[in-house]
Amino acid sequence: MENLQNQRVLIIGGSNGMGLATAQRLATQGAEVIIAGRAQARLDAALKHISGKAGAYTVDFSDEASLAQLFATLGRIDHLVITASSSAAWGSIRDIDGAALAKAFEQKALGYWRSIRAALPYLRKDGSITLLSGAASRVAIAGTAGLAAVNGAITQMGQALAKELAPIRVNVVSPGLIDTPAYDDFAPEAKQGLFDSIAKGLHVGRVGTSDEVAQAIEFVVTNGFTAGALIDIDGGAR
Template identity: 45%
Template structure:
């Protein structure tokens, strides 16, 4: 019997690239997203992937999805948010609370909703960001949110064993997260950063998805946060 995967936040970027890679491994793949338009696109481009419209931060909505799916072998939580950046002097606490709601609380409540349906030999993989462990000016809020996500990994790996729990910490990735910047400004920034990164390149969503799939499927990985950042934590990006 093939494995069943659920990717919450799986309709674009790293989440969608992960869903596609898991499908290529022969898994039955389900993705969750809030936007009907993206889900309709996936139904056309990836008809073998089953889409569900739900808010990843709403435990009841995710509960309805996982109940419909049944047994889940690989749970990937790739929720993200566009808020939380900026200098600490100007950071609005209400904005940071929304950022925690969108990402940290979304990760936590998704795990809670899915837990009764996770196979004992299954896995949970969380997607954070390198801001949690790098000293980049203007990212204190983002570091707090992503650090909280990463803080779940080690205790849950012990608490939920033999279910495996891991995290993946991406650096700069060319995904729709950057869509708020004009194309020319985004490309100029990517070019500038690529010259500083030890890997000398900005990652693609598929680069990170490859690591997420490793964390989800490797039976000997648990309690680990894999840094897939092109060396961003080793240099100054400020």
């Protein structure tokens, strides 16, 4: 297991949900965690929940200039974790037109692509990159073809990049339904209804927590023999 003491880990998407849970875990291992996201207020609030060495920077990963500025400011990093997304491609193909799907790609898959490109000059030669995809790309569920397309792109780019960028270790973690602030916009009954209906189909009978995914991210970041892996943290969704 790699010792994270004094290792610098950048988490793009670290101000909320699974990214924040990852920051909390890695900071307790002695890492210097840098969380990045678009909203300064969310970053400030998140920092209060991280014990250890932590910093926060604003970035919009859909904007190459914003990413370039972030990395120029930070300098060297040892590990990159990308959890960010504001993608919303839920629904039938009948309701999602090409422009809506292109926007969903912009808000997730292309942001991952741009972030990796921007990070490479600054990333330790044998560091790691961890990407978050999603169970929609691993299980056939009606109404999730858009999510499947966006997350499938990440799963597949991760596999190829693991070969291309070695000895940087590239790994993909694929969450199932996880109770995070991503569902805060749902009406409470709609959210509970969604969670209950998904939970019924899972081996574990419940949806997941951010920390359960963060545990898998911690594993791939610190396990020096894990490269090109795809890890499903989905309660048995497949």
